[in-house]
Structure formats: C-alpha cells, structure tokens
Amino acid sequence: MASIKQKFLSRFSNDVGIDLGTANTLVWMRGEGIVVNEPSVVAVNQKTGQIVAVGQSAKDMLGRTPGHIVAVKPIIEGVISDFEVCEEMLAYLIKKASEHKPRWLGPRVVIGVPSGITNVERRAVRDAAKNAGAREVYIVEEPMSAAIGIGLPIKDPIGSMVVDIGGGTTDVAVISLGGIVHSRNIKIAGDKLNNDIISYLRNEFKILIGEKTAEDIKINIGNVFRGDSPLEMPVRGRDLITGLPREVVVTDNDVKEAIGLSIDTLIESIKEVIEITPPEVVSDVMYKGIYLVGGGALLRGLKELFEDSLKIPIHVAGDPLTAVVRGAGVILTDVDSFEDALIENEDELPFIQ
Ligand code: ADP
Numbered sequence: 001m002a003s004i005k006q007k008f009l010s011r012f013s014n015d016v017g018i019d020l021g022t023a024n025t026l027v028w029m030r031g032e033g034i035v036v037n038e039p040s041v042v043a044v045n046q047k048t049g050q051i052v053a054v055g056q057s058a059k060d061m062l063g064r065t066p067g068h069i070v071a072v073k074p075i076i077e078g079v080i081s082d083f084e085v086c087e088e089m090l091a092y093l094i095k096k097a098s099e100h101k102p103r104w105l106g107p108r109v110v111i112g113v114p115s116g117i118t119n120v121e122r123r124a125v126r127d128a129a130k131n132a133g134a135r136e137v138y139i140v141e142e143p144m145s146a147a148i149g150i151g152l153p154i155k156d157p158i159g160s161m162v163v164d165i166g167g168g169t170t171d172v173a174v175i176s177l178g179g180i181v182h183s184r185n186i187k188i189a190g191d192k193l194n195n196d197i198i199s200y201l202r203n204e205f206k207i208l209i210g211e212k213t214a215e216d217i218k219i220n221i222g223n224v225f226r227g228d229s230p231l232e233m234p235v236r237g238r239d240l241i242t243g244l245p246r247e248v249v250v251t252d253n254d255v256k257e258a259i260g261l262s263i264d265t266l267i268e269s270i271k272e273v274i275e276i277t278p279p280e281v282v283s284d285v286m287y288k289g290i291y292l293v294g295g296g297a298l299l300r301g302l303k304e305l306f307e308d309s310l311k312i313p314i315h316v317a318g319d320p321l322t323a324v325v326r327g328a329g330v331i332l333t334d335v336d337s338f339e340d341a342l343i344e345n346e347d348e349l350p351f352i353q
C-alpha cells in the first residue's frame with residue numbers, strides 16, 4: 001500500500017516513468033499512459049549549447065543539418081556517452097511531461113537505466129532529473145523494470161530470467177525475491193546486427209548501404225530459424241567499384257548468414273549466465289522459461305532458435321519495446337513496496353544532498 005503521505009502528495013504532482021534506452025526513449029505518465037516514444041537522438045546547437053530537437057525530428061536531421069547543429073546519441077552501448085546532452089534530454093522530457101498536465105509540485109520520477117552503469121553515472125542521472133525539477137527520483141535497472149512491466153512475480157522466491165535485447169546492448173538478468181541475482185550486459189544487440197548486415201552486403205554483394213537500410217532489411221526479412229517460406233527484398237546501395245547506385249535482391253538466408261555469428265555469441269552469453277546461477281534458481285527458470293523483451297525480441301525465429309539451443313521454453317513478451325517504461329509505471333503505483341527493486345533512492349544517499 002502506498003503511504004498516506006505519498007497518496008496526498010500525488011494529488012498535487014505528476015508521476016513520470018522514463019526508459020532511457022540506447023535506441024528509444026519512452027515516457028509514461030500516471031493517468032495518461034505512454035506520452036513519449038521516440039528515438040534517443042538529440043539535436044544540439046553547438047554555438048549556444050541548446051537543444052534544438054529531441055527524438056524523431058532530431059533523427060530526421062541526421063546528416064542534413066547546417067554545420068553548427070549536431071545530432072547526438074546520448075547513450076551508446078548502454079553507457080551514457082554525453083552527460084550534458086543526457087541531462088538536457090532528461091530536462092526536456094520532464095518539462096514536456098509536466099506541461100502535459102501542470103501541477104503544483106515537481107513530478108516523482110522513476111528512471112530505467114542500463115544495468116551495470118557506474119555509481120557516478122547513476123548519480124548524474126539522478127542529479128539531472130532533480131535539476132529538471134523532479135521532486136523525487138528513483139532509479140531502476142532496465143531488466144528489473146521490464147520484469148515488473150510484463151508482470152513477472154519478482155517479489156516471490158522464484159527465479160525469473162529476463163533477456164532484454166535493445167539497440168546497443170543485451171541485458172541478461174536473473175531475478176528473485178525482488179532483486180537481481182545475476183546480470184550481464186553484452187554489447188551484441190540490434191545495432192550490431194545492423195552493422196553485420198552492412199558488412200555482409202559490402203563483402204558479398206560489393207555494395208554499400210546505410211544503417212537505416214540495414215535495419216529495414218533485418219526487420220522485413222530477417223529470420224534466424226528455419227523459415228516456412230523464403231523471404232526476400234530488393235535493396236539499393238552504392239556499388240563499391242563504380243560508385244553508382246545498384247539494386248540487389250537480398251534473402252532471409254543472407255541475413256541469417258550475416259548475423260549468425262552475433263546470434264551465436266548471444267546464445268553463448270545466456271548459457272554463461274545460466275552456468276553461474278544457483279541450481280535452485282536455474283530449475284525455476286527451466287520450468288518457467290526465459291522472457292524476451294526489447295525490440296530485438298521481435299526478430300523472426302529467435303524464440304525457436306533459443307529454444308532449440310538452450311532447451312528452455314522461451315516467451316516473447318507482449319509489446320516488448322514498452323516493457324521497461326510500463327514497469328516504471330507499475331513501480332510508481334507503490335514505490336515503497338518496490339524498494340528492493342530500486343538500485344538507489346535519495347534516502348540512501350543523505351551525504352550528497
Ligand atoms: P533500447 O532499449 O536500447 O532503446 P529497444 O528495446 O527500443 O532498444 O529496441 C531497439 C532495437 O530493436 C533496434 O535495434 C531495432 O532495430 C530492433 N527492432 C525493432 N523491431 C524489430 C523487429 N521487428 N525485428 C528485429 N529487430 C527489431
């Protein structure tokens with residue numbers, strides 16, 4: 001049960017959940033649901049240091065901006081690459097959410113961060129949110145938030161395993177009794193698969209394609225398991241020899257070959273986490289299965305391939321791209337009862353107030 005004080009204060013402030021993903025940033029608001037779902041890109045005016053655009057409009061500016069405006073990805077491979085921009089982005093999002101529904105007090109904010117970020121980074125995220133007007137800030141590791149978002153019984157003495165395949169990193173986490181028992185952060189995720197496809201087309205077809213095209217190929221025809229019917233699509237790129245545009249037909253087999261090594265490495269990493277997990281917890285996981293979240297969970301055939309290689313049932317979460325932010329929303333309904341799931345809250349750090 002939420003405390004009476006919390007209930008009272010919540011009438012005068014907003015509750016906001018934020019998923020700061022490598023690829024996508026999402027914001028959830030109490031009473032509204034998901035109010036922001038945009039690529040994690042910020043366009044900054046280098047002359048003034050001000051943010052010009054955030055999200056899709058900033059992404060659209062990539063490569064099309066005048067010299068002094070640069071598009072920055074604040075989080076790369078699960079690590080905050082640019083603190084200032086990250087701060088500004090948080091400020092922008094909190095302000096935007098507050099404008100949505102103005103309240104007397106600053107919002108309570110739950111922020112999902114990549115698992116394994118350093119204490120210094122966590123503190124920076126917290127300070128950034130505070131500076132942006134948040135009244136209370138709670139930080140949760142993304143796989144934990146995702147587990148809560150998809151309704152796993154995280155507080156029970158039953159082990160659950162969540163694999164969050166995002167843009168920059170994949171988080172593998174084993175959760176039990178409200179905490180993370182083991183976790184591992186692997187730098188093989190959606191972006192790496194896109195790069196694999198770019199390299200494959202360069203080597204095999206001698207054409208150069210961009211990241212966006214590679215991602216389209218992956219999503220449209222990518223299949224890592226035996227497919228029922230072959231998939232193919234025409235792809236336009238620049239011929240490496242003539243420098244002119246050329247069209248080739250790429251098949252699901254090409255994609256499978258291109259990303260095969262990365263997918264195998266991913267499977268090996270999951271096996272390694274299982275190997276160091278206590279036997280009781282492993283037995284729970286074998287019985288209940290592994291839950292896949294994040295955009296990468298949508299890759300065709302991944303469920304079947306993982307089941308085949310790991311001999312454990314695999315569940316692809318419904319709406320895997322929003323699991324983390326939905327979890328932040330659930331935490332906000334009763335922050336006290338999720339205390340163990342949060343990696344830091346202000347009461348624990350009185351000395352840096
Ligand atoms: P992050 O949490 O790092 O921001 P997301 O969970 O938002 O990442 O997932 C983004 C990744 O998911 C991108 O690399 C994108 O290409 C990938 N993705 C999205 N939809 C699909 C799909 N249908 N098939 C394969 N990959 C997908």
Ligand code: MG
Nearest residue numbers: 021142166294
């Ligand atoms: Mg994520």
